[in-house]
Amino acid sequence: EAQVxxxxxxxxxxxxxxxxxxxxxNMNHEYMSWYRQDPGLGLRQIYYSMNVEVxxxxxxxEGYKVSRKEKxxxxxxxxxxxxxxxSLYFCASSPPPARYxxxxxxxxxxxxxx
Amino acid sequence: xxxxxxxxxxxxxxxxxANLPCNHSTISGNxxxxxxxxxxSQGPQYIIHGLKNNETxxxxxxxxxxxxxSSTLILPHATLRDTAVYYCIVIKYGGATNKLIFGTGTLxxxxx
Numbered sequence: 376e377a378q379v380x381x382x383x384x385x386x387x388x389x390x391x392x393x394x395x396x397x398x399x400x401n402m403n404h405e406y407m408s409w410y411r412q413d414p415g416l417g418l419r420q421i422y423y424s425m426n427v428e429v430x431x432x433x434x435x436x437e438g439y440k441v442s443r444k445e446k447x448x449x450x451x452x453x454x455x456x457x458x459x460x461x462s463l464y465f466c467a468s469s470p471p472p473a474r475y476x477x478x479x480x481x482x483x484x485x486x487x488x489x
Numbered sequence: 490x491x492x493x494x495x496x497x498x499x500x501x502x503x504x505x506x507a508n509l510p511c512n513h514s515t516i517s518g519n520x521x522x523x524x525x526x527x528x529x530s531q532g533p534q535y536i537i538h539g540l541k542n543n544e545t546x547x548x549x550x551x552x553x554x555x556x557x558x559s560s561t562l563i564l565p566h567a568t569l570r571d572t573a574v575y576y577c578i579v580i581k582y583g584g585a586t587n588k589l590i591f592g593t594g595t596l597x598x599x600x601x
Binding site: 379408410417418419420423433434463465467476477478479480481482483485 | 523525530531532533534535536538588589591592593594
């Protein structure tokens with residue numbers, strides 16, 4: 376089944392403890408991106424990647440890192456999480472040219488930083 | 490990218506057609522209209538998209554006005570599982586980014 380898989384689904388952590396949220400897609404998509412969703416602010420893009428080793432900042436990249444060493448994986452790294460990064464996170468992927476297709480989203484990761 | 494305006498909420502009776510409007514009066518010629526939906530904190534789900542012609546797939550139909558300033562998503566026979574927030578997004582592809590800008594969407598409540 377074609378899908379975007381995120382892990383973990385739920386995570387509670389403490390301030391400052393480094394964590395990684397994994398994202399993997401099995402559709403050989405070139406485009407991948409991360410979004411966070413917060414009440415009243417909607418979905419906002421954190422980082423995106425056009426292909427392997429090609430990444431760039433979205434609208435809210437502060438406090439996050441990403442890497443794209445393989446086409447299928449696009450992990451989101453929080454080096455020193457803070458409570459304001461408590462949010463619902465989504466990974467998404469799409470083939471190019473993206474205008475002919477929609478994005479496929481993962482099921483989400485609910486992160487709580489205490 | 491052009492901004493979109495959607496009603497915050499709508500109701501629809503189960504089995505009836507749900508017609509969700511979207512205004513995108515500042516859309517430019519190379520911008521596409523996309524519709525996604527999000528069912529209670531799940532990942533957004535792609536529904537349909539179009540440029541200027543009406544489109545239909547197994548999920549829905551998309552009607553775009555001739556001047557392209559507005560569109561309507563039609564779910565022909567709404568079910569309870571169609572209760573979700575529906576997002577209308579306008580985006581221009583090409584260049585270095587393919588960012589989806591989600592607005593506040595329309596909460597569609599399908600009533601039994």
